[in-house]
Structures are given as structure tokens and as C-alpha cells.
Amino acid sequence: MQVTHRAAVLGSPIEHSLSPVLHNAGYAAAGLSGWQYSRIECTADQLPGVVAGSDGSFRGFSVTMPAKFAALEFATEVSERAAAIGSANTLTRIDGGWRADNTDCEGITGALDALLGGVPVSSALVIGAGGTARPALWALGERGVDKLTVLNRSDRSAEVAPLVRGADLDFATFDADIEALAVEADVIVSTVPARALDEHAGALAHAPVLDVIYDPWPTPLATAAASNGYTSVGGLVMLAEQSFSQFEQFTGVAAPRDAMRAALVEHRQRQTG
Structure with missing residues (x-):
């Protein structure tokens, strides 16, 4: 499969993030061939360089700690709720820059x-x-x-x-x-x-x-x-629920919520035995 559109989660440490499970399951369920979601190790200081240096295939980034405050500062456009909350967990590519939102x-x-x-x-x-x-x-x-x-x-x-x-x-x-x-x-x-x-x-x-x-x-x-x-x-429910709007902002497609939830639950069951 040729990858034409990308998204990723940024943070540090990031190797245990479950966001790829949710988003990649969403791409498969929505028939979005060519989409790929990955993890990128990224501190707050590194975020501006990572995002600004990403090629045009990257449509968005999920952001976790410790980079949520840096994401808000980096953005060229900020949603009302992200501004009020004071941090951003979502960066979406827009014409001329990046839009910050907080879907938490x-x-x-x-x-x-x-x-x-x-x-x-x-x-x-x-x-x-x-x-x-x-x-x-x-x-x-x-x-x-x-x-x-x-x-x-x-x-x-x-x-x-x-x-x-x-x-x-x-x-x-x-x-x-x-x-x-x-x-x-x-x-x-x-x-x-x-x-x-x-x-x-x-x-x-x-x-x-x-x-x-x-x-x-x-x-x-x-x-x-x-x-x-x-x-x-628990937090698994919150994790899934915050991912749906991210998926939609990145792709412009309605999130297949049931499939994304099911993939997360199945993944955690395998992890915990």
C-alpha cells in the first residue's frame, strides 16, 4: 500500500501510546487506503521543528505530554476551547499553518x-x-x-x-x-x-x-x-472519545466509532492477557 496521508502522535515517552490502535482501526473501517498513523518521540522543545519540518503528507498530529503547551503556542490558529483550557492535544494542517484544538x-x-x-x-x-x-x-x-x-x-x-x-x-x-x-x-x-x-x-x-x-x-x-x-x-473510554474528533479533523470523514472502540478494547485484552 502506498502511503499518501499521514498522522502521528507526538510526546515523550511515546512508545506505549494507544492512539495508533484507534486511528489505524478507523482508517481501515472507513476505507481510507493510503492513510497511516504512527508515533513520534517528541519533547516540548522539539515540537516546533517536528511539525514545521513534516512533509505535506502529514495532515495532523495528536499531542500528548509534555508537548501540549508547546502545541498551543506553535499553532497559527487556535480553537476557543483550546485557548480557554490553555493547551492543545490536536494540531491539524490548514492553509498557511496549523490549527490547535483540545479534544480532551x-x-x-x-x-x-x-x-x-x-x-x-x-x-x-x-x-x-x-x-x-x-x-x-x-x-x-x-x-x-x-x-x-x-x-x-x-x-x-x-x-x-x-x-x-x-x-x-x-x-x-x-x-x-x-x-x-x-x-x-x-x-x-x-x-x-x-x-x-x-x-x-x-x-x-x-x-x-x-x-x-x-x-x-x-x-x-x-x-x-x-x-x-x-x-x-476509566481512561480507555476517555481516550477513545477524544480520538473521534481528531480523526474527523485530520481526515474530513466521520469517525467509525464502534470499530475504533472495539479495536482498543481488543488490543487491551491482548495486552493484559
Whole structure:
């Protein structure tokens, strides 16, 4: 097969990225012969050179850490949500340059839909306030959540307040009554490493859980939630959901979502035995 169109995921380390599984399965299911998706090791400092030096066959790049901030700065055009979130996970070639977008918020939205269906959410507890928390707060604000509580080791409310679309925003530290915060929430979104919640999982597991981690799975928080009768959704769902818009921006073709999801699940089952 002659490769005529390319895309790739940029980041460091990148060898374990599952994005090629999703996108290449999408190309096959959509009948896009000549398309190929790969991994490119790329730090933040290297991103401008890698993207600017790519030949015309490259139609887009997915971007993971540590290069998401560099992607936003490099772009010649920026979507509203990427500008608000402050980072970009998507670069698409346009006339005269590159357009930056952030589809991580779509990943959060899709994962919340998988977790909750159409059940309305009036209050949410978000754990963490770093790079992954920002698209989560954006997505929850877009969903119309009235009250957002961020559980973090420091108060970063000034940074994230513009993301929440007028919701009532509170910050709390782990010295607070975190069990009471969890009980009051309609959903919990954890954006921190699984091990960071080892000693707190039992106190927090009192609502449905979206945990952005997929390896290891289940996380201590997801396990504790299950023991209390609550469902959880992990990072694999979010990973798939954020990839669909990337696929469509790169190719101009509707993403074959079922085929992409199925390929990801099958790949992970082979990995985990």
C-alpha cells in the first residue's frame, strides 16, 4: 500500500501510546487506503521543528505530554476551547499553518455519558487541578453543572475559574472532610495518578467515578466505589472519545466509532492477557 496521508502522535515517552490502535482501526473501517498513523518521540522543545519540518503528507498530529503547551503556542490558529483550557492535544494542517484544538474535553464528555447516560449532574467533585483537570472542568461547565468542588493540595481557583461557565466553584484540600464532599457529589472525576489516592479511596468512593487512569485498572478509587455499589468508567473510554474528533479533523470523514472502540478494547485484552 502506498502511503499518501499521514498522522502521528507526538510526546515523550511515546512508545506505549494507544492512539495508533484507534486511528489505524478507523482508517481501515472507513476505507481510507493510503492513510497511516504512527508515533513520534517528541519533547516540548522539539515540537516546533517536528511539525514545521513534516512533509505535506502529514495532515495532523495528536499531542500528548509534555508537548501540549508547546502545541498551543506553535499553532497559527487556535480553537476557543483550546485557548480557554490553555493547551492543545490536536494540531491539524490548514492553509498557511496549523490549527490547535483540545479534544480532551470531548473525551471527558463521552466518558461522563458512558457513566451516567442522560442523568443530569448538578454537583461534581474533581480531584486534581493540573493539565487533565482543566478539560474536565471545561466539560463539566459545558454540561451545566451548578456546583464544582476541586480537591487539590493547593488553591488554584483563580486559574480555573474561567473554565467553569458560571458554576459555583470551591476548592478544598485533603485536610477537609473529603467523605462529606464525596457524598454531596453526583459524580467524581479523578485526574490524578492512581497511587495518589491510595489512602483516600475509601473516603472518596461515595458517587459514580470517572477516573482518567486506564493502567492499572481498576484503580483503588474505582474498586472502592464498586464496593459501595457505584459504577466507574476509566481512561480507555476517555481516550477513545477524544480520538473521534481528531480523526474527523485530520481526515474530513466521520469517525467509525464502534470499530475504533472495539479495536482498543481488543488490543487491551491482548495486552493484559
